[in-house]
Amino acid sequence: MSVRYALLALLSEGPKYGHQLRQEFEARTGEVWPLNVGQVYTTLQRLERGGLVESDGDEEGPQKGFRITEDGEAALAAWLHTPPDLSSPPRDELVIKILIAVQVRDVDVHEVLQTHRRYLVQLMQEWTRLKEHAGDRDLGFALAVDAELFRLDAVVRWLDAADGRIKRARLDRLEPADGHLPKSPRKALVRP
Amino acid sequence: MSVLELNGVSKVYGDGPAEVRALHEVSLTVDEGELVAVMGPSGSGKSTLLTIAGTLEAPSAGEVVIAGAAVTGMSRNDRARLRRRSIGYVFQNFNLLAGLTAAENVALPLELDGVPAKVAREAGVQALEELGLRERSGSFPDELSGGERQRVAIARAVVGDRRLLLADEPSGALDSANGEAVMRLIRTACRRGVAGVVVTHDAQLASWADRVVFLRDGRVVDQTAPAAGPESLIAPGR
Incomplete structure (x- = not known):
């Protein structure tokens, strides 16, 4: 296109x-x-x-x-001047994987998160090395590499946030008070 | 050759019920010319690791070896000399002294080590020149931009014959272009043979490192594989 x-x-x-x-x-x-x-x-x-x-x-x-x-x-x-359609969340395999991982018994979710974090950071290292070697000569290339780095960075940050959120949710669940978790994810986020 | 070695380093603060285990048997080796990033959430022990590596704090257990010398058992004076001569620090908020010019700030560690003022000043200006800041050497910190202040801080950290560069969130509040510039400078220092450790929660900064070590609850839980060649991403079929 x-x-x-x-x-x-x-x-x-x-x-x-x-x-x-x-x-x-x-x-x-x-x-x-x-x-x-x-x-x-x-x-x-x-x-x-x-x-x-x-x-x-x-x-x-x-x-x-x-x-x-x-x-x-x-x-x-x-x-x-026309923004591409970014309004609805893309179906993201990683998000689905983590949503499923929290439900599967005997799976260490933090380890699952870390496996993905390591992979993503390794990819970012490779892109950064390319950028380092290219220097400032090629503007188009630097822009495209930046876009990839920011995209991967956003995924790493989501993993970090998920890590913290899951840890807190587990701690809450250990306290018997009235800490009931919602039963299903919000329908609004699930695309047909 | 390794410049920094942490062997089974633990750090415990407080005791009894108030005991906090900041580091738990951490081992880490950083070679000459190598840049290692340490990533982890707040409270994972990143900053403790850096202060122990910098001999600013002693571990509760384990061994720290810097440039072949075991830090444990060293006298206070010897440790202070090691810090002044071999270790450079870059802090999040740069920590430049407001009353000194850029060149004086950079020369300060040398002067503290007994290098004559004139020689120290020349080395300071030389370090600033390498970072493209020669013409600002007479400026005071409040006359410099954020990016320039950070370059002065890096010059101070690598001035003289420093072997180990330790940086805690070195891009601080800088924007991404300046953050990238900071990492390029640290890379340059490492290419000259300095061993570098950068502590950060920012994956973009960490991705400048040769190796990324992940810390969680005071333990090293993972690290990235050694670097693949730069061609791997643009191979055909990707």
């Missing part, structure tokens, strides 16, 4: 040839976004049919030149 907008963005700098678009696309996003060559050309054809780009000839191939139309500029601007 975003390939078309990445191509429109490249064309917003000025007219370009097909092969040039492919090279620039790879140079700017290639490391984090591998793509097959054909996808660039088929996407360009589709953009042309939709009136978002114009070409300078009928002959298909890498030498065909493209430029963005006014409709294309407008489509690009509209897309950039």
Whole structure:
């Protein structure tokens, strides 16, 4: 989906040839976004049919030149300013795993949490090492790596919070008073 | 070669019913040039581990070895000398002395160790230069930005011939760009052969380390595997 907008963005700098678009696309996003060559050309054809780009000839191939139309500029601007749909929680396997782990007898939930925490921190170490080696040369790459680090960091923080919450819930349960736990998770959070 | 060795270190505060076990038989070795991050929730013993590693506090049991010398049994004076010469600290709120310039702050550990003021000052300016702060060496802490103050604190921690760098939540209240800059500087110090220990609850900071050790209720419960090469994430098919 975003390939078309990445191509429109490249064309917003000025007219370009097909092969040039492919090279620039790879140079700017290639490391984090591998793509097959054909996808660039088929996407360009589709953009042309939709009136978002114009070409300078009928002959298909890498030498065909493209430029963005006014409709294309407008489509690009509209897309950039439209937030992607993040309104409903994604079905997250890790969350489900932990919800199940707290119900299974003889499972040490803290150990389950730690296994995932270690894995995530190791991934973050690898991304950070990439960022360290890349230095400040490649802005696009640094931005993409940051996005991945913040995403993984959020998961680690959720694990930390879950760890604390589960510990407190267990302590509460040991006190016989009126510490009854809710029977089922809130329906609102469960997607069909 | 290992610069820091903790062998079966325990720390107990108080006694009887008020007894708190802050650390329980913790063993940790940090080699020359290695950066280790210690992660754990508050109350897990992270800061106690760091103060014991820095000889600011004695363990209740176990052994601390720094640069080959056993700290237990050392006289107070010898311990103080070890601290001044071999160990650098970076604190959450930097702890710079307001009445001293950046260069004077950095030179202070050397001067306390008896290095002549002029030589110490030159070493201070040199350390600041390596962190890109030479032109600020005459500035006082309140004339510096948060990021600059932290760089001064790191310069002070690595000035002279320090072997061990200990940092407690070193990015403090800095934003993520400055936090990253701090970790890059600590990495640079480690590449020159300093052994580093960073205590943090922040996974992004910890991920700069060669190895991440997880502490829970005063025990080391886990650690990350040795680093894979930087290519592993962008291998084909991912």
